Amino acid sequence: MIKPIQHRRCTLRDVAKAAEVSLSTASNALNGVGRVNVETRERVLRIARGIGFRPNALARSLLSRRSLTIGIITDDTYGRLTLPISSGVSEVLVDHGVSAFLCATSGDRRLAELHLQALLDKQVDGIIFTATRLDVEPPIDLTVLNVPVIYAFAAGPFLSTSFVPDDAHGAMLAIAHLQEAGCRDILHITGPESWLAARNRAEVYRNRCGPSSPVMFGAWSEEWGHEAIGRVLSARKKLPDGIFCGSDEIARGVLDGLRDHSISVPADVSVIGFDNWEVVSRQTRPPLTTIDMELKEIGHRAGLAMLQLTRGEPVEKGVIRLPCSLVRRESVVSRASVDTSPVP
Amino acid sequence: MIKPIQHRRCTLRDVAKAAEVSLSTASNALNGVGRVNVETRERVLRIARGIGFRPNALARSLLSRRSLTIGIITDDTYGRLTLPISSGVSEVLVDHGVSAFLCATSGDRRLAELHLQALLDKQVDGIIFTATRLDVEPPIDLTVLNVPVIYAFAAGPFLSTSFVPDDAHGAMLAIAHLQEAGCRDILHITGPESWLAARNRAEVYRNRCGPSSPVMFGAWSEEWGHEAIGRVLSARKKLPDGIFCGSDEIARGVLDGLRDHSISVPADVSVIGFDNWEVVSRQTRPPLTTIDMELKEIGHRAGLAMLQLTRGEPVEKGVIRLPCSLVRRESVVSRASVDTSPVP
DNA sequence: TTGAAAGCGCTAACAG
DNA sequence: CTGTTAGCGCTTTCAA
Helix, strand or coil: CCCCCCCCCCCHHHHHHHHCCCHHHHHHHHHCCCCCCHHHHHHHHHHHHHCCCCCCHHHHHHHHCCCCEEEEEECCCCCCCHHHHHHHHHHHHHCCCCEEEEEECCCCHHHHHHHHHHHHHCCCCEEEEECCCCCCCCCCCCCCCCCCEEEECCCCCCCCEEEEECHHHHHHHHHHHHHHCCCCCEEEEECCCCCHHHHHHHHHHHHHHCCCCCEEECCCCHHHHHHHHHHHHHHCCCCCCEEEECCHHHHHHHHHHHHHCCCCCCCCCEEECCECCHHHHCCCCCCCEEEECCHHHHHHHHHHHHHHHHCCCCCCCEEEEECCEEECCCCCCCHHHHHCCCCC | CCCCCCCCCCCHHHHHHHHCCCHHHHHHHHHCCCCCCHHHHHHHHHHHHHCCCCCCHHHHHHHHCCCCEEEEEECCCCCCCHHHHHHHHHHHHHCCCCEEEEEECCCCHHHHHHHHHHHHHCCCCEEEEECCCCCCCCCCCCCCCCCCEEEECCCCCCCCEEEEECHHHHHHHHHHHHHHCCCCCEEEEECCCCCHHHHHHHHHHHHHHCCCCCEEECCCCHHHHHHHHHHHHHHCCCCCCEEEECCHHHHHHHHHHHHHCCCCCCCCCEEECCECCHHHHCCCCCCCEEEECCHHHHHHHHHHHHHHHHCCCCCCCEEEEECCEEECCCCCCCHHHHHHCCCC
C-alpha cells in the first residue's frame, strides 16, 4: 500500500473515526487511561499506528500547561562551552520528550530580551542560562520570571541554583598530579587576576605550594604563555620543574616558548593545562596533560535539575561545584623516572 | 502599585474583562485588525500593557498552524561549525518571532530519530540540517517530511536546497593571494583525499598552479602539517615560496615545522590556512592569514530561505555555494618586498 | 465500557 | 464598531 503524502497531519479525530469510537475513547485508549475494553484499545492502537498518528504537542500543551520545552540562553559567542553544555542538557531531556530552544545573545541585551520574550510566549517550562564565566551578571534579569531558572557555568542570584565547574578541585588535581610526579618547584601562569576562576585556582596553588609561590597573571592567550616563559627565563637562575597553566592556550604558549629555548617537556619540566579544549590540548607537542571541566556533565545536571523543577520537585539551591577530571597525556612525567633513568 | 507575582499568566480574557469589551474586540484591538474604535483600541492596548499581557503562542499556533518554531538538527559533536551557523540562523529568525530548537545527535541514529519525532510533534515549521562535511548522508531521512527542510554545510538530496561554503572559491582566493604576493612555487598540504572538500580545493590548486603541482593529502591535524614539512625538506632541494594548507590546524603544524628548521614565515615562505578557526589562526606565530568560510552567513541564508519556505514562497533549489573571504594576518607577505628590501 | 460536552487561549466569520 | 459563535486538537469530567 502506498503511503500518500500527508499535507495535513492526521488527528485524533481521524483515528477515532477510523476505529469507529468517540474522541474520548480513542484518547483514553492511546494514553492507557480510564477503562477501555481490551479489544477496543488494541483496535485503536493498531489503527493509530497504521495511519502514523502522532498527537499534536501544541494542543496537548495548551491543555496541560506544560510545553515540554525549555530555553537555553547563552552569552557565549564562541561555542566553546555552549555546545557541550547544551548537548548535555538535551541528552537528558530528549528521553522525556522535552526539546530545547537555543538562544545565542552574543552579549547583546536587546537580543537577549527578544529571545526571552519569544521563549516566554512559547510557554517554555523553564530556562537555563549559560555563560562563559562565573563573575559577570547575565545581561537580562531572570529572577522575576514565573518559570524556573537554572544557571550553568554562570552564577545565579541568591536562592537560585547554579552548576559550575569546581575550579579549586581542578587546580588541586593539577597540582597534586605535578607533585606526585615529583615536582618541587611549581610555577603558575594564568589569566587575568580580574577573573574569579583565575583567583580561585591561584589560591589553591598558593595553599599547596606555599604562600610565596609565584603566580603570573596575564591574558588567556597563547601569546601570554610564551611571553611568560621569556620573563621567567631571564629573571630566574633556576628553572621550575613543573608549570601549572590556567588554560590550554596558555600552556601551548608555554610549550612553545620552552621549545624555543630548547627546554624539553616533559624531560626538563612538566607542564599541565586547564580546559581540555581538544583542538588545543591534543595537538600540542607533546600532547597536553590537562584538566577537563566536564562540561557535558554540567549540562546533564542542569537538565536533570530542570526536569525536577518542572515537576514541582525541590532542587538543591546555591552554587553546586562539579568535580573536574585529570586527563593524562604526555606533558607530565615523573621526575624520578627522568632523573634516575640510566644513560645507555 | 505593587505588581503581584503572577502564578498564571494573564490571558486575553483578563484583558477583555478589564477593558470591558468582548474577547474578539480585545483580540482585534491588539492585532490591529478589523474596525475598532480608536478610543476602545487605546484602552485595550493600555490595559494590556498595564497587566503585562502577552498572547499565548501555543494557542495562536494551534489555530494558525504555524508554530514560529524550527528545528536545527546537527551531526557536529564538536561545535566548531554548529554554533556559528545556528546563531546565524536564529539571528535572522528572532526578529520574526521564530525560535530554533537545537538538536545535537552526535551521529547517533536513535537520538536523531528521537529528536526528529519530538520536533515534528511540536509542529515545527521547518527543519535545518547541519553537518560537518558535504559528502556524508544525514543519519536520518528528511525527504519524506511534510515540513520544509534546508541543508546547511551538508548536501541535501535531489531537489532540496543546501547552503555550503564555496570551497573552490576559497581555494582560488588563497592561491590568488599567494600568487599576487609573488609566490611562484606553491605547495598544497591538505586533509584526506576521501573528503570532497579536500579534492575540490586540490583541483583548483592544480588548475591554477599546473597539473603536476604536488598535493600532499594527509590528516586534518597539526601533526600532519608538521610531518609534511619534514618530508618536504628531506625530499626537495628547493623550498617552495608559498604553502596553501587545507586547514588552520595543518597550517599550524606547518608553521611549527618550519620554525623547527629555522625557516622564517613569511620572510622565507608564505603560508595560508583555511577555516579561520580563531582559536588556532589568531594564536599562531605569526598569526595566520587564512580563508573564512563565513559560517554565520551560511546560517543567515539558511534561516532566510526557511522563512520564505514557511511562507509558501519558492526558494532556489540545489547546492548554493556561498563565497569565502580572505582574512589577512601576518603569514603571507609580498615576495617582492622580501627580495628587494634593502639591507640597511 | 463508552460518548457527549466543556474548555485550554486564541482568532475569524458573521451578525447585530 | 462590537459581540456572539465556532473551532484549532486534545484531555477530562460526568452521564448514559
